[in-house]
């Protein structure tokens with residue numbers, strides 16, 4: 001069968017003599033899991049822009065699933081801004097063997113792999129180009145011996161660049177959680193993150209709003225520090241559930257500051273747990 005100018009329909013490949021070499025054939029970019037990994041579910045936590053608390057939500061989801069008794073890992077794909085190890089007070093170096101690298105284990109048993117666990121000095125900057133960074137993220141899947149995990153949460157870098165694309169193409173992502181903050185601008189930015197996941201055929205599990213409000217410590221009144229929330233409108237428009245509205249909670253920022261996130265309980269994301 002002759003190769004068409006604008007690509008063949010997948011059904012045309014069957015029986016085609018050029019099927020193996022044809023440029024129209026969709027490429028399988030999936031990366032093999034490490035032979036010592038048995039990961040049941042991979043959940044990517046994404047945001048359209050930086051600083052909305054994506055790492056906070058990733059770690060909070062991991063903590064909640066851990067509290068439910070599941071085995072949990074976090075793959076820190078935010079290579080140039082890794083914050084997960086410090087949240088859990090991990091400053092050691094990840095060890096390796098001929099078979100691959102071992103994730104480091106936090107106090108609550110959460111297994112973590114991050115570039116900061118591989119750098120000689122954790123304050124060294126990672127000054128690598130996009131394809132190298134994306135390659136490291138793939139290695140965190142193929143070369144890390146995750147063992148038996150019920151859930152692996154992937155803390156993505158913000159935006160829709162190289163790394164999210166690589167993760168969606170290379171890892172068997174079961175679902176995406178979108179994190180946002182209550183600002184007008186985010187409506188358009190959330191849609192970018194949502195549309196990327198949809199285009200890659202990854203189910204969007206729902207959306208979490210962070211920094212939703214601050215509860216007055218004296219009277220409990222909710223103050224909308226970053227303006228009124230639009231999360232319900234966005235969720236309705238995109239037909240996805242709201243998985244939680246997290247307030248600015250000093251208990252959470254203190255846990256990060258004190259590096260003891262492994263002891264934190266987060267009651268704000270209960271709806272997310274039921275969706276995992």
Ligand SMILES: Nc1ncnc2c1ncn2[C@@H]1O[C@H](COP(=O)(O)OP(=O)(O)OP(=O)(O)O)[C@@H](O)[C@H]1O
Pocket residue numbers: 047049050051052053054055056057078081083157158210211246247248249250252253256
């Ligand atoms: N709900 C919250 N209450 C209190 N502090 C928070 C909350 N969410 C996030 N923070 C704090 O805000 C800072 C930024 O959060 P975080 O690192 O999770 O953002 P991020 O979206 O992952 O950032 P980046 O996009 O730059 O990777 C951290 O110091 C974190 O402890």
